[in-house]
Amino acid sequence: GAASKGDYRHFMLKEIHEQPAVIAAALEGRLGERSALVESFGPEAETLFRQVRQIHIVACGTSYHAGMVARYWLERYAGVPVQVEVASEYRYRQVVVPEGTLFVTLSQSGETADTLAALRFARERGYLASLAICNVPGSSLVRESDLTLMTQAGPEIGVASTKAFTTQLTALMLLTLALGKVKGLGEGVQSDLVSALRCLPDLVARVLKLDPAIERLSTAFAEKHHALFLGRGAHFPIALEGALKLKEISYIHAEAYPAGELKHGPLALVDSEMPVISVAPNDELLDKLKSNLQEVRARGGELFVFADEDVGLQEAEGIRVIHLPHVHEALAPILYTLPLQLLSYHVAVLKGTDVDQPRNLAKSVTVE
Ligand code: G6P
Numbered sequence: 001g002a003a004s005k006g007d008y009r010h011f012m013l014k015e016i017h018e019q020p021a022v023i024a025a026a027l028e029g030r031l032g033e034r035s036a037l038v039e040s041f042g043p044e045a046e047t048l049f050r051q052v053r054q055i056h057i058v059a060c061g062t063s064y065h066a067g068m069v070a071r072y073w074l075e076r077y078a079g080v081p082v083q084v085e086v087a088s089e090y091r092y093r094q095v096v097v098p099e100g101t102l103f104v105t106l107s108q109s110g111e112t113a114d115t116l117a118a119l120r121f122a123r124e125r126g127y128l129a130s131l132a133i134c135n136v137p138g139s140s141l142v143r144e145s146d147l148t149l150m151t152q153a154g155p156e157i158g159v160a161s162t163k164a165f166t167t168q169l170t171a172l173m174l175l176t177l178a179l180g181k182v183k184g185l186g187e188g189v190q191s192d193l194v195s196a197l198r199c200l201p202d203l204v205a206r207v208l209k210l211d212p213a214i215e216r217l218s219t220a221f222a223e224k225h226h227a228l229f230l231g232r233g234a235h236f237p238i239a240l241e242g243a244l245k246l247k248e249i250s251y252i253h254a255e256a257y258p259a260g261e262l263k264h265g266p267l268a269l270v271d272s273e274m275p276v277i278s279v280a281p282n283d284e285l286l287d288k289l290k291s292n293l294q295e296v297r298a299r300g301g302e303l304f305v306f307a308d309e310d311v312g313l314q315e316a317e318g319i320r321v322i323h324l325p326h327v328h329e330a331l332a333p334i335l336y337t338l339p340l341q342l343l344s345y346h347v348a349v350l351k352g353t354d355v356d357q358p359r360n361l362a363k364s365v366t367v368e
Helices: 011-015 019-027 045-051 063-078 114-120 142-146 163-182 187-208 211-218 235-250 259-264 284-296 329-351
Strands: 054-057 081-088 101-107 129-134 147-150 226-231 252-257 276-279 304-309 319-324
Touching: 011 019, 011 226, 011 329, 045 147, 045 163, 045 259, 054 114, 054 142, 063 081, 063 101, 063 163, 063 235, 063 329, 101 114, 114 142, 114 226, 129 142, 129 319, 147 226, 147 304, 163 187, 163 329, 187 235, 211 259, 211 319, 211 329, 226 235, 226 259, 235 252, 235 276, 252 259, 252 284, 259 284, 276 284, 276 329, 284 304, 304 329
Parallel strands: 054 081, 054 101, 101 129, 129 147, 226 252, 226 276, 276 304, 304 319
Antiparallel strands: none
16 A cells, blocks of 8 residues: 555655556546547646647746756647746746746645745736646645646655656646647657657666666765766756755755756866766757766766667766666656666665655645
């Protein structure tokens, strides 16, 4: 059951391993043969989606990172401009809301004080409608939103969010496909994405089998005080999420940068004491990423790269490589999250921290 760890040492590890099943649950009943089922967002969703001219996404913590990934997807496949903001900032500024703006909140718990306050603030500002993507049925956020999409991850006990994040991403890809459909996204693109989504639970299961190799990498971090995560495009938010996981449970200071910004500051920090973790899926930014990695190597930085098996990145002095199976480019952010979750988990176990209940943090921050 949800309240027991079963054979796992921690809830976090159990929840990481539940991801193939819960991602399948998040997709259940929401995909047609070649496109998303728009009606799974509610009977009025299609009429409403036709009127959407832009989207504001608001969330906190890990949920905010999911929103950042969605911006890349929604702009690329649905052609809708997107803004993403943390709730604690959004709720205190004079937000300008253009006509036809959909307000989207993301929350595992549906009870995060700032996110809830942002929704209440937004309700007074003339949005087209509000959509909550949430994991807890009957939560405040769900009750107070016009439309809801449940992420179906089941109870998440570990304070560091894992399966809630990847199911949020899955739900956001469904939103992208549903909006894309009403906005005229090409049928071939839609059906490719639908097929890729159907394969996702199996791919996730394959990546989880890399666990022993990732556990071996973790020994390189236990004595370190800092780490730098790099990613480009939709993998910049995945780098942010990787850094957040490491901070939350291993208490190692970690920062994430879009790899192209390296030379504008963080390169000054790189030396043999600063491990650099990078996600290198096979996309159009790969060559640029490779040259960023060379800049790190040239300064003696130790590299840990999670790379597509097809990109031909090989291990070398100072470069450890873990290969991931090939995946549809759009879904790579979901797949590349997994090794970062496992890495932070194993580093935390090595350091002996309280993995499921890290110091100073709460599962759900219900007061401001
Ligand atoms: C807390 C948790 C995080 C979570 C954030 C937002 O900080 O420790 O894991 O991402 O709240 O929570 P929500 O329930 O709104 O997704």
